[in-house]
Amino acid sequence: MNALQGARAVVGAPAVPEVRAAAVRLEVRGLGHRYGMRTGLEPIDFEAESPGAVAVTGPNGSGKSTLLRILAGLLRPSRGASRLLLDGREVPAAGRRARVGFAAPSLAFYDELTAVENLEFVAAARGLDRPRARAEEALAGVGLAARAADPVAAYSSGMRQRLRLAFARLHRPPVLLLDEPGAHLDDEGRTTLERIVTDHGRDGLVVIATNDEREWRLAGRRIELRGRSLGRPA
Amino acid sequence: MPGDGSSSAAAVWAVLRKECRSEWRTRWALNSALLFAVTSLTAVSFAVGRLGDRADVLAALLWVVLLFAALASLAHAFVREVEGGTLTLLRLVASPTAIAIGKLLFNLLFLGLIEVVTVPLFLLLMGAPPPSWPAFLGLLALGSLALAAAATLVGAVISQTRGRGALFAGASFPLLLPVLAAAVSGTRAQWAGGPPTAELRLLAAYATALLAISALLVDHLWED
Numbered sequence: 399m400n401a402l403q404g405a406r407a408v409v410g411a412p413a414v415p416e417v418r419a420a421a422v423r424l425e426v427r428g429l430g431h432r433y434g435m436r437t438g439l440e441p442i443d444f445e446a447e448s449p450g451a452v453a454v455t456g457p458n459g460s461g462k463s464t465l466l467r468i469l470a471g472l473l474r475p476s477r478g479a480s481r482l483l484l485d486g487r488e489v490p491a492a493g494r495r496a497r498v499g500f501a502a503p504s505l506a507f508y509d510e511l512t513a514v515e516n517l518e519f520v521a522a523a524r525g526l527d528r529p530r531a532r533a534e535e536a537l538a539g540v541g542l543a544a545r546a547a548d549p550v551a552a553y554s555s556g557m558r559q560r561l562r563l564a565f566a567r568l569h570r571p572p573v574l575l576l577d578e579p580g581a582h583l584d585d586e587g588r589t590t591l592e593r594i595v596t597d598h599g600r601d602g603l604v605v606i607a608t609n610d611e612r613e614w615r616l617a618g619r620r621i622e623l624r625g626r627s628l629g630r631p632a
Numbered sequence: 633m634p635g636d637g638s639s640s641a642a643a644v645w646a647v648l649r650k651e652c653r654s655e656w657r658t659r660w661a662l663n664s665a666l667l668f669a670v671t672s673l674t675a676v677s678f679a680v681g682r683l684g685d686r687a688d689v690l691a692a693l694l695w696v697v698l699l700f701a702a703l704a705s706l707a708h709a710f711v712r713e714v715e716g717g718t719l720t721l722l723r724l725v726a727s728p729t730a731i732a733i734g735k736l737l738f739n740l741l742f743l744g745l746i747e748v749v750t751v752p753l754f755l756l757l758m759g760a761p762p763p764s765w766p767a768f769l770g771l772l773a774l775g776s777l778a779l780a781a782a783a784t785l786v787g788a789v790i791s792q793t794r795g796r797g798a799l800f801a802g803a804s805f806p807l808l809l810p811v812l813a814a815a816v817s818g819t820r821a822q823w824a825g826g827p828p829t830a831e832l833r834l835l836a837a838y839a840t841a842l843l844a845i846s847a848l849l850v851d852h853l854w855e856d
Contacts, residue, residue, distance in 0.1 A: 472723060495724050506717030508650070510657040519653075522646035523725040529646075565721070 420484050422448035422572045422603040424469070428478030431464050438464040441478055444621050448572065451595050451604035453614035456623030462607035463502060465623070466575045469605065470500040484572060496524065499566030502577035509551035513537055513561055516550060517568055524569050536564040540590055555582035563594060572602040579606060580613050592616060643726040647734025651709070652741070661705035662745065669701040669750040673757055682759035687823035690760050691816045697750060699779065699812065702743050706783035707800050709735040710791035719791075732788060732850045736843075739780040747772060760823065767822040767832075774835035775815035781842035782807040788846075788853050810838055 423445070430441035439461030446452045454462050467473040469480055471494035482489045482497060489497050507516045514533045521529030537546045540560040545553070553561065559582045566574055579591055595604050595616045608614050655661060676693060683690050713719040722731055751772065755761055762768035786804040790796045818831025 470724065472720060492727070500724055502720075504717065505720055507721065508654055508716070508718055510654050511650075515653065519646055519650045520721070520725045522649070523643045523730070525640060525642045 420448075420572050420602075421486065423481075423483040423486075424573070424603060424605070425481040425483070426469075426478070427480070429465070429468060429475050429480055430477045431461065431468065431473065432476045437461075439468070439475075440623070442621075442623065446603055446605065446619070448603040449600055450619065451599040451606060451617035453617035453620045454605060454607045454623060455609055455614055455620055457609075460623040462623060463504075463577050466500070466502065466577045466605065466607050470498050470575050471495050472500075482573065496569065497571050498573045498575055499569065499571040500575045500577075501562040501566040501579055502575075503581055504577075505562050505565065507550045507558070507561060507565075510549060512547050512549050513542060513553070513564075514546040516561070517564060520565060520568055526569060532568060536568045537561075539567065539594075540564045541586060556584055556587055559583055560587055560590070563591065567594065567598070574598050574602065574604045575607075576604065577607045578610070578613075579608070580610055588612065640730070643730035644734045644737070647722075647726060647731055648737045648741075651734065651738035655738075655742070661708070661742070665701040665705055665742075665746050666749055669697055669746060670753065672697055672700075673750070673753055677757040682757075684759040687820045690758055690823055691820035693758075694751075694754055694819060695775070695812055695815050697754070698743075698747065698776075699808070701750065702739075702746050702779070703783060703804075705742055706739045706780060707787045707804070709739055709784060710787045711796060714791045728850045728853060729847070732784065732846060735788075736780060736784045736846075739784050740776060743776045743780055747776065762822060763825055764822055764827075767828055768819070770832055771815060771818045771822065771828060771835070774832060774839060775811060775818075778811040778815075778835050778839040778842065779808070781839050781846065782811055785842060785846045785849070788850065791853075807842070811835065814838065 424447070426442060426444050428441045428443060429439065431438040442461075442465070454465060456462055464473065468475050469482075471491055482494055484497065507513075508519075511519070514530070514537060517533035517536055518529045521532045526532050534543070534546060537543055540563050542557065542560050542564065545557065550558070550561065559579075563576075563579065566576065574594075576595075579595075580588055583591060591613075595606070598604050599618075604617070606613055606617055614620055683693070710719075713722055726734075782804065786800060786807060790799045790803055793799055814831045814834045818828030818835070821828040821831065
């Protein structure tokens with residue numbers, strides 16, 4: 399099944415070259431998390447493969463963001479495990495951050511630095527060649543080229559969201575993990591987001607956590623988290 | 633493949649450059665540290681005049697000024713990331729080891745900058761040139777390394793705790809006390825004309841131990 403059913407075709411070549419073709423497989427087995435006494439994510443099992451995009455939906459508090467943080471290697475799960483395989487070889491936990499691109503509302507940048515300085519730092523820290531050029535390419539890819547030299551402190555919410563998308567794609571990872579990627583975006587920003595999901599999903603894997611129909615319709619497959627929501631305390 | 637070298641020298645260099653750029657853009661830590669150092673030295677100088685014959689007071693005053701001028705910034709190297717919400721970004725792009733080394737190098741650089749301004753002013757105002765420059769500079773270098781290592785380690789450990797301000801004072805006191813005691817003792821000894829060999833060895837050993845402990849702990853510090 400084509401995981402990109404529902405995605406709109408968008409004219410225009412992406413500014414950032416696409417990910418290299420690598421078979422991506424994500425295996426989630428009994429993955430759950432608790433924050434102290436509170437359930438953050440009820441145990442869940444699923445598999446996802448490239449090429450394509452998968453949407454994770456569910457009520458507030460059902461664990462969408464928690465799931466993506468675990469998949470990004472930012473959070474150690476209380477139970478279960480997730481495996482990321484590239485061309486059949488498992489990516490070790492320490493190497494996962496290099497293979498995933500992560501964008502979430504909680505992701506903040508250095509306000510005192512400009513957008514291009516922020517991404518230049520990220521590119522340099524990731525060991526990429528030509529970090530400045532990579533940063534400029536990534537910003538152009540989300541429509542921020544004209545504001546690249548502005549301090550992030552002067553960015554609006556929508557511009558910060560575009561910057562998060564540029565950050566996620568900067569190192570051309572095979573897996574994109576996008577948490578509420580359309581938040582604060584205007585129409586042009588949403589078109590950019592659609593292009594990113596469509597282009598990336600041709601070779602790699604995109605996981606989108608959202609409850610926005612415009613976003614989950616970009617994915618060919620939808621996983622509904624039915625864990626505890628705000629109305630059902632643990 | 634990008635990212636494999638995130639614990640490499642490139643990542644350390646990137647973190648160090650980012651720290652320098654952020655500090656240069658805001659300058660809040662540098663300005664406040666220099667302001668404290670210059671005003672406290674000037675005030676003491678006006679109040680008591682030259683202290684060239686009081687090796688004990690000289691040594692204590694020098695290290696107290698350096699400690700308090702630099703400590704606020706040293707302790708906040710990681711706290712700034714937590715309070716600014718940028719720790720997630722940092723964790724995604726570099727290994728904990730690279731982050732810690734980059735922060736430690738920045739703290740050392742910061743301490744060095746403070747000393748470049750503070751120490752000549754101190755020697756001038758107090759009228760106390762060191763009898764042995766190699767010993768004096770060796771004490772400054774090793775004392776700064778131990779101070780930066782202790783403050784960076786404690787800053788990293790307490791950065792994600794709630795009462796980090798109070799916790800830093802409590803947690804850093806037992807770690808900083810041996811550094812201060814050895815540095816003050818060695819500095820006093822060199823002003824008194826004796827060789828501070830034992831203190832230099834102690835500072836070197838203590839700094840090495842702190843760095844080794846940091847290397848062991850750092851991978852576990854920011855796991856949620």
